[in-house]
Amino acid sequence: MADRSEFGKPPRLALFSALRPLTRAGLLRDAAAGIQLAAMDIPQVLGYTSIAGTPPITGFYTLLLPLVAFAIFGSSRYLVVAADSATAAILAGGVSPLAAIASPRYVALAGLVALLTAGMLLGARLLRLGFLADFLSRTVLVGFLTGVGFQVAIAVLGEMLGLDVHAHRTVPQLLEVARRLPEANLDCFYLAAAVVFGVLLLDRLAPRIPAPLIAIAAAMAASAQWNFAAHGVAVLGPIAGGLPRLGWPAGVTWKDALDLLPVAASCLVMIMAQSAAAARIYALRHHQTINEDADLAGLSAANAAAALSGTFVVNGSLTQTAMAESNGARSQAAHLTTALTVALVLLFFTRLIAYLPKCVLGAIVFLVAIRMVHIKLLWSIRRESPGEYWLAVFTAAVVPALGVEPGIVLAMVLSLLRIVAHSYHPHSAVLIEGPGGLWQLTPAVPGAETEPGLIVYRFGAPLFYANAARFSDEIRALAESPRVKPRWVVVDAGAIARIDYTAARVVRELYEDLKQHGVALVFAHVQSDLKPDLERHQLTDLLGPDLIFDRLHDAVVAYHRL
Numbered sequence: 436m437a438d439r440s441e442f443g444k445p446p447r448l449a450l451f452s453a454l455r456p457l458t459r460a461g462l463l464r465d466a467a468a469g470i471q472l473a474a475m476d477i478p479q480v481l482g483y484t485s486i487a488g489t490p491p492i493t494g495f496y497t498l499l500l501p502l503v504a505f506a507i508f509g510s511s512r513y514l515v516v517a518a519d520s521a522t523a524a525i526l527a528g529g530v531s532p533l534a535a536i537a538s539p540r541y542v543a544l545a546g547l548v549a550l551l552t553a554g555m556l557l558g559a560r561l562l563r564l565g566f567l568a569d570f571l572s573r574t575v576l577v578g579f580l581t582g583v584g585f586q587v588a589i590a591v592l593g594e595m596l597g598l599d600v601h602a603h604r605t606v607p608q609l610l611e612v613a614r615r616l617p618e619a620n621l622d623c624f625y626l627a628a629a630v631v632f633g634v635l636l637l638d639r640l641a642p643r644i645p646a647p648l649i650a651i652a653a654a655m656a657a658s659a660q661w662n663f664a665a666h667g668v669a670v671l672g673p674i675a676g677g678l679p680r681l682g683w684p685a686g687v688t689w690k691d692a693l694d695l696l697p698v699a700a701s702c703l704v705m706i707m708a709q710s711a712a713a714a715r716i717y718a719l720r721h722h723q724t725i726n727e728d729a730d731l732a733g734l735s736a737a738n739a740a741a742a743l744s745g746t747f748v749v750n751g752s753l754t755q756t757a758m759a760e761s762n763g764a765r766s767q768a769a770h771l772t773t774a775l776t777v778a779l780v781l782l783f784f785t786r787l788i789a790y791l792p793k794c795v796l797g798a799i800v801f802l803v804a805i806r807m808v809h810i811k812l813l814w815s816i817r818r819e820s821p822g823e824y825w826l827a828v829f830t831a832a833v834v835p836a837l838g839v840e841p842g843i844v845l846a847m848v849l850s851l852l853r854i855v856a857h858s859y860h861p862h863s864a865v866l867i868e869g870p871g872g873l874w875q876l877t878p879a880v881p882g883a884e885t886e887p888g889l890i891v892y893r894f895g896a897p898l899f900y901a902n903a904a905r906f907s908d909e910i911r912a913l914a915e916s917p918r919v920k921p922r923w924v925v926v927d928a929g930a931i932a933r934i935d936y937t938a939a940r941v942v943r944e945l946y947e948d949l950k951q952h953g954v955a956l957v958f959a960h961v962q963s964d965l966k967p968d969l970e971r972h973q974l975t976d977l978l979g980p981d982l983i984f985d986r987l988h989d990a991v992v993a994y995h996r997l
Contacts, residue, residue: 452729453505453512453767461765468764469772471645472515473498475758476773477780478647480518481791482800485594486587487523487747488536489545491671491788491796494518496679496746498777501737506767509733510726511751513717514710515759515770516737519750520803521709522702524583526747528839529698531603539685542745546684547691549749550742551699556706556735565711565727572850574816576708577809578827579846582834584807587800589835594797597623597669605835622668623794630654630798643761647799651791658790669793676785678778679744701843702748706734710751717760754806826853861896863909866927866987874987879909881916888920889994891959891987893927900937907945914954921954922997925990929960939972946977957982959990 480494487493497518505516526548534541559565586605592612593600597620602608630650637646657663664670711727718725734751741749759769813831817824826849834842864876865883876893877883885891890913894906914924934942946956961969961983969975975983984990 450507452510452726453733454771457766457768462768464763465766465769466772468759468762469769470776471762472755472759472764472769473773473776473780474648475645475762476515476517476755477777478645478651478799479755479803481651481788481796482803483518483520483523485591485796485800486520486527486803487518487545488527488531489542489747490537490674491791492674492781492785493542493545493746495777495781495785496744497741497749499679499774499781500740500744501746501749502767502770502774504736504740505733506771507733508729508736509767510729511714511718511733512723512766513721513756513760513764514714514730514751515755516710516734516749516751517755518747519709519752519755520587520807521580521583521705522748522750524587525698525701525705525839525843529695529701533691533694542747543684543687544691544695545747546742546745547687548695548699548702549738549747550684551692551695552702552706552748553735553738553742555699555703556731556738559703559707560728560731560735563728565707565731572823572853573712574820574823574827575830575846575850575853576712577812577816578830579834579842580807581809581813581827582831582842583839584804585831586804586835586839587807588804591797591800591804595623595627595794595801596620597667597794604838620667620794622663622666623792626654626668626792627794627798627801630795631802634799634802647802651795651799654792654795655787655790658792659787663790663792671789671791671793671796673789674785676781676783678781679746681743682745684742699748701839702750704843704847706738706748706750707731709753710734713751713753713756716753717756721765823853855901858896858899859901860905861894861902861930863895863906864893865913866891866893868991879913881912882918883913884919884921885925888922889925889991890914890919890921890923891925891927891991893930895930897933898931898938898942899933899935903938903941906938907941910945910956911948914949914952923955923957923990923994924949925957925959925987925994927960927987928958928965929962929987932962932964934965934968934972934974936972939968939974942972942974943977955982957984957990957994959984960987961985 476498477495480497481491484491484494501516505514509516526545530541530544530548534544589605589609593608596612598612598615598618600608600611602611634646634650637644637649658670710730714725714730717723737749741747764770813824813827816827830842830846830849833845863879865879865885866874867877867885869875879892892910892913896902898906910924914921949956956978958978969983984993
């Protein structure tokens with residue numbers, strides 16, 4: 436359940452609401468869950484850095500200050516805000532043309548994207564725009580994430596095979612890998628395949644065991660023992676440990692900010708949609724009340740913390756939230772424990788990561804990617820709504836073909852078009868009184884009538900410029916059918932909450948046309964929201980107050996009195 440404040444009131448800041456109330460038992464449970472989350476999450480964020488194109492150490496940084504910032508400002512007790520594959524892919528698509536992957540310049544631009552995203556999220560918070568997340572449909576979002584999954588999986592194939600792939604787009608990457616298969620390093624391939632199948636097997640047999648962490652630890656130990664680097668298996672190499680230094684992204688300019696605004700806007704859309712979905716799922720499951728605007732403030736603070744601590748954009752992750760909840764996390768105290776655990780790893784254990792083979796990291800990323808491909812969910816959508824299924828498939832195809840940014844723009848456009856399509860072509864019907872006085876619906880086709888001389892027509896959406904002509908044409912076709920001779924056409928306006936200027940002019944023209952044929956246009960079941968529009972557009976004076984009824988039954992009774 437979302438607690439939405441009224442637009443226009445000054446925003447209120449409720450700090451630490453996702454931590455309160457704290458009890459001793461709850462704190463111990465959350466601490467244990469946070470340590471388990473760190474064990475499961477560290478391999479994943481290392482994979483996300485590969486997707487984002489940033490150095491591995493930046494993945495650790497996403498599990499530090501961003502978690503703390505959201506715990507302070509957010510309202511969701513369950514949402515994990517850290518590195519995420521979708522926003523990492525958006526980032527890489529926008530920044531890679533501007534700087535060399537993993538270079539200091541690239542990291543600075545990635546931080547600038549996080550800072551711009553933080554500013555946009557703060558603006559959305561101040562304007563109370565949390566509701567905008569509702570406009571990106573779950574169906575199209577599934578298609579988008581599936582497309583990102585395919586794109587990321589193809590991008591790491593070269594790494595898993597020990598190939599240095601030079602192409603940047605998905606299709607050319609796939610073609611280059613296929614062409615250069617004879618050059619593949621078989622040691623890398625066998626090692627990556629063993630990790631993929633081992634993790635999948637462990638996930639099936641013992642899902643609570645952190646299989647990716649075990650795979651990475653085993654690979655690092657084997658690499659250190661047998662010196663994989665000397666046998667042609669590339670490793671990550673030395674990684675600077677310690678906590679991040681705080682500071683503004685180095686060397687960025689206003690021109691850089693303007694160039695990266697579209698990237699930040701794409702991240703904003705994905706963060707708002709995905710974080711809201713994840714927070715709502717677990718709020719409903721645990722009967723928690725969340726404040727979407729407070730979560731926007733938390734997400735803004737988390738991204739600002741990411742930018743200032745030298746890492747990339749962070750997002751509310753459904754996958755990581757599910758992992759935390761399954762481990763017993765019941766408040767943001769668990770995520771603070773995760774941050775503390777990661778800080779200890781950064782201080783004392785980063786030297787071990789130098790032995791991690793790159794093909795193993797590619798295998799972990801590949802596993803992350805294939806889990807984003809929601810084939811079962813797509814088939815479920817196909818069974819229930821074939822039209823929405825094809826929209827999702829089309830979106831999934833666009834991401835690998837054209838890129839992540841066009842994909843997110845398309846997802847937004849398709850989601851909005853679905854809303855417009857429902858309003859443009861709403862359900863309409865002629866009402867017929869059935870047994871017991873219950874109204875029954877019959878198709879609004881010429882010849883249909885409620886009773887001799889009376890047509891009760893139902894239109895299932897607000898009247899606006901795009902659907903007004905359809906409304907008018909259907910009523911004309913009903914009234915002018917040679918098979919009926921109506922005296923009244925009663926519009927059941929129960930679903931018509933608004934009438935805009937264009938639609939009001941169409942209603943005027945319809946009224947005059949029907950009047951010339953001796954037919955009265957009547958509005959019934961008029962809701963309180965609609966009455967001011969009727970008065971403002973002078974339709975109340977045109978129709979006459981005696982032909983506007985609050986209840987449909989009153990209109991029928993008035994017709995019978997004629």
